[in-house]
Amino acid sequence: MIEVRGLTKRYGPKVAVDDLSFTVRPGTVTGFLRPNGAGKSTTMRLIVGLDAPTRGHVTVDGRSYADFRAPMREVGALLEARSAHPGRSAFQHLMALAHTHRIPRRRVEEVIEMVGLGAVARKRVGGFSLGMGRRLGIATALLGDPRTIILDEPVNGLDPEGVRWIRDLLRSLAAEGRTVLHATSVRRPPRSAYPCSSSRHDRSRWRTLS
Ligand SMILES: Nc1ncnc2c1ncn2[C@@H]1O[C@H](COP(=O)(O)OP(=O)(O)OP(=O)(O)O)[C@@H](O)[C@H]1O
Numbered sequence: 034m035i036e037v038r039g040l041t042k043r044y045g046p047k048v049a050v051d052d053l054s055f056t057v058r059p060g061t062v063t064g065f066l067r068p069n070g071a072g073k074s075t076t077m078r079l080i081v082g083l084d085a086p087t088r089g090h091v092t093v094d095g096r097s098y099a100d101f102r103a104p105m106r107e108v109g110a111l112l113e114a115r116s117a118h119p120g121r122s123a124f125q126h127l128m129a130l131a132h133t134h135r136i137p138r139r140r141v142e143e144v145i146e147m148v149g150l151g152a153v154a155r156k157r158v159g160g161f162s163l164g165m166g167r168r169l170g171i172a173t174a175l176l177g178d179p180r181t182i183i184l185d186e187p188v189n190g191l192d193p194e195g196v197r198w199i200r201d202l203l204r205s206l207a208a209e210g211r212t213v214l215h216a217t218s219v220r221r222p223p224r225s226a227y228p229c230s231s232s233r234h235d236r237s238r239w240r241t242l243s
């Protein structure tokens with residue numbers, strides 16, 4: 034469960050996130066549906082401690098991200114930026130991360146298969162298409178088998194097959210009892226794509242940020 038309480042983030046005079054509160058419960062895919070510039074990516078960075086809030090706080094399963102001894106086993110994140118070194122293969126990238134958490138090689142092989150990168154796992158990431166890069170990002174998020182998964186614009190720019198694949202994957206992760214939060218500024222596809230998305234109650238609490 035993700036609990037965001039009174040979260041505010043300012044960058045100088047710019048208020049990126051303004052007194053935001055919401056709860057993301059396990060077992061459903063929750064859409065963080067706000068327009069461009071509303072503070073979705075900032076909120077996600079705050080959830081995983083990549084930025085510090087000006088006010089308020091975020092907990093995941095009752096704890097701050099900074100308190101997790103093995104964060105990848107608690108929260109898997111697909112954020113805006115691509116994080117893999119272009120000269121590394123997908124396999125090398127995942128193995129390097131796996132080493133930091135004592136995750137075995139068989140889990141690396143498992144997530145590679147799970148995201149359908151088996152055929153290209155030994156190729157340089159620099160040559161990956163947008164869809165392949167997104168699949169690698171999802172493999173990275175899932176590597177530690179986390180209970181909480183957050184994804185920033187996971188379907189942006191993907192073809193219909195890729196959108197369908199991600200949609201089905203998120204549904205199955207939620208059905209396993211995980212907490213799944215995805216940010217999107219695109220209203221239509223996620224609404225129809227994620228019928229189990231967040232309750233109106235939660236969504237109505239998301240204020241319009243400027
Ligand atoms: N590091 C930063 N320094 C200054 N301003 C920032 C920084 N990060 C974000 N902002 C500003 O905060 C606001 C929210 O940005 P953010 O990227 O979180 O929005 P978003 O909802 O993810 O937008 P998009 O849908 O375009 O991805 C924007 O006005 C942005 O310019």
Ligand SMILES: [Mg+2]
Nearest residue numbers: 073074113185
């Ligand atoms: Mg964003």
